[in-house]
Amino acid sequence: xxxxxxxxxxxxxxxxxxxxxxxxxxxxxxxxxxxxxxxxxxxxxxxxxxxxxxxxxxxxxxxxxxxxxxxxxxxxxxxxxxxxxxxxxxxxxxxxxxxxxxxxxxxxxxxxxxxxxxxxxxxxxxxxxxxxxxxxxxxxxxxxxxxxxxxxxxxxxxxxxxxxxxxxxxxxxxxxxxxxxxxxxxxxxxxxxxxxxxxxxxxxxxxxxxxxxxxxxxxxxxxxxxxxxxxxxxxxxxxxxxxxxxxxxxxxxxxxx
Amino acid sequence: xxxxxxxxxxxxxxxxxxxxxxxxxxxxxxxxxxxxxxxxxxxxxxxxxxxxxxxxxxxxxxxxxxxxxxxxxxxxxxxxxxxxxxxxxxxxxxxxxxxxxxxxxxxxxxxxxxxxxxxxxxxxxxxxxxxxxxxxxxxxxxxxxxxxxxxxxxxxxxxxxxxxxxxxxxxxxxxxxxxxxxxxxxxxxxxxxxxxxxxxxxxxxxxxxxxxxxxxxxxxxxxxxxxxxxxxxxxxxxxxxxxxxxxxxxxxxxxxxxxxxxxxxxxxxxxxxxxxxxxxxxxxxxxxxxxxxxxxxxxxxxxxxxxxxxxxxxxxxxxxxx
Numbered sequence: 001x002x003x004x005x006x007x008x009x010x011x012x013x014x015x016x017x018x019x020x021x022x023x024x025x026x027x028x029x030x031x032x033x034x035x036x037x038x039x040x041x042x043x044x045x046x047x048x049x050x051x052x053x054x055x056x057x058x059x060x061x062x063x064x065x066x067x068x069x070x071x072x073x074x075x076x077x078x079x080x081x082x083x084x085x086x087x088x089x090x091x092x093x094x095x096x097x098x099x100x101x102x103x104x105x106x107x108x109x110x111x112x113x114x115x116x117x118x119x120x121x122x123x124x125x126x127x128x129x130x131x132x133x134x135x136x137x138x139x140x141x142x143x144x145x146x147x148x149x150x151x152x153x154x155x156x157x158x159x160x161x162x163x164x165x166x167x168x169x170x171x172x173x174x175x176x177x178x179x180x181x182x183x184x185x186x187x188x189x190x191x192x193x194x195x196x197x198x199x200x201x202x203x204x205x206x207x208x209x210x211x212x213x214x215x216x217x218x219x220x221x222x223x224x225x226x227x228x229x230x231x232x233x234x235x236x237x238x239x240x241x242x243x244x245x246x247x248x249x250x251x252x253x254x255x256x257x
Numbered sequence: 258x259x260x261x262x263x264x265x266x267x268x269x270x271x272x273x274x275x276x277x278x279x280x281x282x283x284x285x286x287x288x289x290x291x292x293x294x295x296x297x298x299x300x301x302x303x304x305x306x307x308x309x310x311x312x313x314x315x316x317x318x319x320x321x322x323x324x325x326x327x328x329x330x331x332x333x334x335x336x337x338x339x340x341x342x343x344x345x346x347x348x349x350x351x352x353x354x355x356x357x358x359x360x361x362x363x364x365x366x367x368x369x370x371x372x373x374x375x376x377x378x379x380x381x382x383x384x385x386x387x388x389x390x391x392x393x394x395x396x397x398x399x400x401x402x403x404x405x406x407x408x409x410x411x412x413x414x415x416x417x418x419x420x421x422x423x424x425x426x427x428x429x430x431x432x433x434x435x436x437x438x439x440x441x442x443x444x445x446x447x448x449x450x451x452x453x454x455x456x457x458x459x460x461x462x463x464x465x466x467x468x469x470x471x472x473x474x475x476x477x478x479x480x481x482x483x484x485x486x487x488x489x490x491x492x493x494x495x496x497x498x499x500x501x502x503x504x505x506x507x508x509x510x511x512x513x514x515x516x517x518x519x520x521x522x523x524x525x526x527x528x529x530x531x532x533x534x535x536x537x538x539x540x541x542x543x544x545x546x547x548x549x550x551x552x553x554x555x556x557x558x559x560x561x562x563x564x565x566x567x568x569x570x571x572x573x574x575x576x577x578x579x
Contacts, residue, residue, distance in 0.1 A: 080468050095466035097459040099526045100452075108456055109467040111449045123449035 009071065010035045010206035011056075011087070011175045016065035018051055025051045026062070027230040033175065033206040038197060040217040040238070041210045042250050043227035049210050052227065053177055056208075057089040058082035070174065088168035089177040094160055098153035102145065103127075103134040105152055106167050137170040138162075140203075141196055158189030165196050169205060176200065177208045182216055194220045214243045228252050276520045278571065279532045283539050290546035297549050304545065306428065310496075312541030313430040314339065314489035314505075318512045319519070319533040320441035321485020326516060327445065328478040329458040329525025330377065330384035334369060335486035335512060337395035339505025341365050342490030344399055347408035347500035355415050359491060366487025367480060369395060374476030384479070392509075399502040409499040419495025433492060434534070437485070441530045454478055458525030510561050515540045517568035524572070540564070 011033045018026040026048050033039045043049045055062040058079040066073050074085040082089070096105045107130045114124040134148040145159050152160060161181055168176045178197075182190040197220050201207050211217050217224055218238055226234040226249040234249045248254030291300040298304050309316075318335050325332040346362030353361075369391060376387045410416060422429040445451040456464040457474045465471050486505070494500045517523055518539065519532025543564075544557050 079466070083468075091466060093462060095460075095463040097456045097463050097526070099459045100456065104452060105463075108463070109453065109469045111452065113449065124447055125449055125452070 008035045009033070010037075010069070011208070012066075012068040012071075013052075013056065014066045014068065016052070016055055016062045016067070018048075018055055018060065018062050025230055026055070028065070029227065029230070029232045030065075031225040031232055031235055033208060035174070035206055036201050036204045037223065038201050038207040038209060038221045040221035040224040041208055041227065042217065042224055042246060044250050047227040047250075048230040049227055050179075051230075053089065053179060053208075053210060056082065056087060057177060058087075083171065083173075086172065086174040087177065088171060088173035088175070090161075090164045090168055090179065090181060092179045092183065094164040096152050096160065096164065099151060101151050102138070102148045102155075102163050103130050105163060106130070106134050106137060106148075106170055110171065133170070137166045140169070141166050141199055144192065156189060157185050158192045161185065161189075161193050162196055165193075165200065169200050169203075173205065175206045175208065177210070179210045180212065181209070182211070182213060190216065214246055217246070218243055226250055276529055276532060279519045279529075279535045279539070282518065283535050283542075286539060286542060286546070290542065290549075294546060294549050299546060299549055306431070308538060308541040308545050309434060310428050310430040311545075312537050313434045313496075314492045315508060315511055315515060315540060316434045316534055316537040317437045317485050317489045317492065318508060319515045319537040320437050320530060321482040321489075322512055322516050323441065323445070323521050323528050323530055323533045324454065324478045324485075325384070325482035326521050326523060326525065327451075327454045327458045327528040328475045329461070330475060330479060331388065331513075331523070332373065332384065332479060332482040332486075333388040333509060334373060334392040334395060335482060335489075336505040336507075336509035337392045337399065338366055338369050338483055338486035339490040339493060339508060340399040340500070340502050341369075341395050341402070342487035343494040343500035343504050344402050344408060344502065346491055347410050347494055348403070350410055350412055350415060351408075355412065355418070358415075362491050363484055363487050365490075366484035369487075370480030370483030371476065373483065374479040377479070378472045378475060396502075403502070405502060407499050407501040410494055411498075416495050416498050419491045420498070421496065430492060430496065433488075437488070438530060438534050441533075445528055445530055450474075450477075455526055455528060458522075458527075460526070507558070510558075510565060511540050512537070514561050514565035514568060517572060518564055522572060523569060 009032045014030050016026055016029045029048070029052055031039070041049055041052065051060065054060045056067060056076065058076045058081050061077045067076055068074065069085045069087065076082045076085060097108065100108070112126045112129045112133070113120045114126045131148060138145050138148060141162060145155070145162060152163065155163065165176070181193050185193065194216070197207055197209065209217070209221060221238050223235065223237050224246060225232055226246070228250070245254065322332055322335060342362040342365040345365050346358050349358035349361045373384070373388055373391055377384050380387070416422070418429060420430065424432060445454065453464065453469050453474050456469060457471050461471055490504060493504045515536035516533045519536030520529040521527060521533060540561065543560050547557050547560065
């Protein structure tokens with residue numbers, strides 16, 4: 001799939017290194033993602049995918065190298081700093097409170113407070129405003145969610161994924177990282193999530209997709225970055241390669257042309 | 258619940274919701290006693306006002322415990338805090354004015370809550386064990402403080418304010434109940450802090466990932482629970498014109514049963530203040546009804562224990578059904 005590249009780099013990762021004790025987990029990873037582009041991050045278990053995601057989302061700050069957002073170097077030393085830089089991560093467990101409804105989860109720790117300054121100081125919630133924005137956020141994704149008042153534990157896996165994506169986008173993220181979004185989903189729900197990824201990337205959001213599922217990568221991604229033993233060994237346009245080529249790159253059987 | 262459901266179906270769904278259980282059981286118990294005790298003064302406004310006044314300390318503790326349960330903790334030390342706070346308040350009243358005495362009593366709650374919270378978070382041990390330990394320590398301290406002696410309170414302003422007094426014809430214990438209930442309700446349902454409490458109890462991982470200060474919130478919850486117990490101690494001291502180490506001794510079971518039957522989950526993440534208040538009144542009504550029927554405190558204890566088991570059974574069944 002080829003999208004009209006906006007040719008503006010949203011995220012640039014430059015020669016990132018990360019060590020844990022004696023283990024050199026990342027030995028120089030570099031790649032870029034343009035606005036509105038979906039880039040798959042591939043690699044075998046232990047290749048450094050999770051570490052890289054943790055570096056970018058602020059859980060483990062990198063030891064060396066730089067992360068640039070919209071051309072500006074950013075210092076990401078906490079999840080909050082990542083969020084402020086416009087990077088949202090959709091974790092595998094989705095980080096949602098099952099007993100809360102969709103609105104409450106969308107605004108968890110980022111509540112809209114009452115307009116009255118006294119009530120505002122007390123932390124009084126403006127539920128109407130939040131519901132209004134929740135409705136908008138869900139509409140923006142054309143997602144098949146019955147109502148913003150539904151509790152999370154009543155939703156299907158695909159719907160939960162949609163809410164998590166809506167939350168990321170709702171916070172004005174320019175860059176969304178998704179960790180195996182379809183790993184636990186059936187065929188139909190995976191397709192729905194793919195559709196959502198298409199929707200948000202068409203709105204200019206850069207997406208970094210971590211996946212094991214080659215089919216999924218070929219269907220949704222524009223480019224694929226392959227990690228092998230802590231290094232980025234390939235950065236290829238998905239339309240130029242076959243699934244077998246990608247598997248070869250992941251296992252190290254093949255090196256990038 | 259989708260919008261296009263039939264109104265009747267919606268009503269049905271609403272009627273079996275867990276939060277409404279307490280209303281049914283409250284009405285059922287009231288009906289049973291009203292019929293069985295029709296020749297006594299049970300079913301009268303005076304008696305119900307009595308129940309509400311007598312239960313005021315329990316209600317206040319129930320509101321406090323709801324906060325601890327909301328974050329997924331239990332606080333077993335509340336009963337012991339009641340006695341220590343009442344004793345400290347009564348002893349201070351012999352030397353200083355009411356404001357300082359009240360401050361002293363409430364700081365008992367603050368300190369115990371902080372100790373509970375810090376120990377649980379630092380040691381990463383279940384709140385059940387830590388608060389069981391602090392309960393023992395505090396009970397011992399209360400007994401030692403006055404050598405098992407009672408401390409009388411003669412200050413009439415104090416006993417009126419926290420006990421038998423009235424404001425515009427409304428008993429002060431009823432006002433305390435209303436104020437604490439309203440406060441608890443507003444904090445849990447209207448404020449961001451309340452949402453964070455429930456998020457921490459419902460999914461600590463999600464709360465952490467969203468940047469909520471989980472440890473801090475949990476400590477706050479235990480401080481609230483403990484300070485509510487300290488206030489309950491003052492209410493007892495005001496009503497009984499004095500303090501004694503036995504105050505609050507039997508209240509722990511009552512409070513847990515009241516909160517649990519009221520729909521608050523014993524496993525965190527769901528809290529219901531109105532349920533906790535109705536639950537505490539239910540316990541008061543059962544005590545009152547049993548006394549009027551000629552039963553002893555033994556039967557009251559049995560009833561309290563049975564209610565707790567019923568409440569827990571419902572809670573566990575719900576948990577399994579998702």
